[in-house]
Amino acid sequence: MTSPESEPGSAASPWAGDEERVVESALRPHSLGEFVGQPKVARQLDLVLEGAKRRGRPPDHVLLSGPPGLGKTSLALIIGAELGTTVKITSGPAIERSGDLAAMLSNLGEGDVLFIDEIHRIARPAEELLYMAMEDFRVDVVVGKGPGATAIPLEISPFTLVGATTRAGLLTGPLRDRFGFVGQMEFYSTEDLQLVLRRSADLLGVAIDAEGAAEIAGRSRGTPRIANRLLRRVRDYAEVRADGRVTRAVARAALALYDVDELGLDRLDREVLHALVAKFNGGPVGVATLAVAVGEEPHTVEEVCEPFLVRAGLLARTPRGRVATEAAWTHLGLPVPDGVWLRGGTPGDQPASPTLFDA
């Protein structure tokens, strides 16, 4: 999906810009065997596909859900490739009228895969049409208007719908229930990201050693898209400022230049953290106030910076506002003030500890 606030300059954003999508397609894995990581989803999916192939029937509809850049689109295309079928691609926002969807469905060949990206953004009437198509391989096309309108049933070929979403919570129950398989994508381990990086480096013809790959993987926020992007930037540096080989020293120097620190925080992430710690003494502070302090929109702070700061255990969202954890001071190289948690007031006012230290 595209960022709510596409920030092309940001090295650590999980969203892809338009140009990046083009570059990315060259690095996409084309089979389950090539697809690194996501052991759970990959194994489950392998079974679903194998079973379907044996029965000679299209597999159940598949929903892939998870944060941006983890490989949902890649997997959707792999499903088609593994089944040896055509994948027709569209997206929730592109389906404006149910007629558009009906036309698309009636053009599907037997066993085709229809991939609907950002399926949570599909318009309601189209969604209702989809229910019947998914269940009965049939749609009702309404002809005419008002009392004279009639519904003409239209057969469609058995197909497999693959939906991708970054916001599974926004899917309606009836739509969700019609997927026979839901794959929940997880963030990647550093080890798996190193494999992603080595594979990408091979494809790009870049020499990278194990330590160079480890250095980049550690700053990639568990996200292959970010790993591949950092690799391209490090490659530039390696070619222009070094001998072309990506080593630990080259990766470090390049990523310092691009403002991506050891944990993978970029400039804005660090500004938010720094404001929270230095201006608000670690909070709690409301997100709107925090956003003003760094000169950003609240939703940018909330959707672009905070998810990773929370995941990294540096910031907690509490009912009273944002709070920095001890690790935030440490990460910024500042001394942790005494009793920063015991902010006065009743114990109930203190941030709940489980959210605080959960990475």
Ligand SMILES: Nc1ncnc2c1ncn2[C@@H]1O[C@H](COP(=O)(O)OP(=O)(O)OP(=O)(O)O)[C@@H](O)[C@H]1O
């Ligand atoms: N398991 C993987 N192995 C190798 N490369 C991967 C893997 N997953 C993702 N990538 C790489 O990361 C990039 C982004 O992946 P992809 O477009 O599939 O993510 P996405 O989940 O669809 O993201 P979005 O939510 O933004 O649509 C791709 O170019 C692909 O090369």
Ligand SMILES: [Mg+2]
């Ligand atoms: Mg995608």
